[in-house]
Amino acid sequence: MPSLPKRSRLPPEAEGAAVGSTAAIAVNRTELSGTLLERGNLRYTPAGIPVIEFRIAHQSEQIEAAASRRVECEIACVALGPTALLLKEVSPGSTLTAQGFLASRSLKLKTLVLHVTAIEFTEKF
Numbered sequence: 001m002p003s004l005p006k007r008s009r010l011p012p013e014a015e016g017a018a019v020g021s022t023a024a025i026a027v028n029r030t031e032l033s034g035t036l037l038e039r040g041n042l043r044y045t046p047a048g049i050p051v052i053e054f055r056i057a058h059q060s061e062q063i064e065a066a067a068s069r070r071v072e073c074e075i076a077c078v079a080l081g082p083t084a085l086l087l088k089e090v091s092p093g094s095t096l097t098a099q100g101f102l103a104s105r106s107l108k109l110k111t112l113v114l115h116v117t118a119i120e121f122t123e124k125f
Helices: 082-088
Strands: 030-039 050-064 067-080 095-104 112-122
Touching (some): 082 112
Parallel strands (some): 067 112
Antiparallel strands (some): 030 050, 050 067, 095 112
16 A cells, blocks of 8 residues: 655645744734723833833624634733824724734733734724
């Protein structure tokens, strides 16, 4: 009986990359819509970059294991640069969609924070 070819465990775009190599594809993208719960004051880093911390509340229906599930969560967020300046003008209760990446709050605190790199404000209907 002929043997079957071995299948790679890596995704096609990472084939040929050595295990543990930095050439492997690393994806960290997050998009979340919700309501601005709270917003801190605008501050500046020592390099003069504007930064603002805020929280988003999200509610939706998601499909998991072929069943509908109600999802509710709150997430801590931070924005820098022009995105921070936009958020400075927005009041809690505003609806928005945020895009960015997840990272630890600090080297010591491993709590996840959404670093928002793009934001779009939406109207409530």
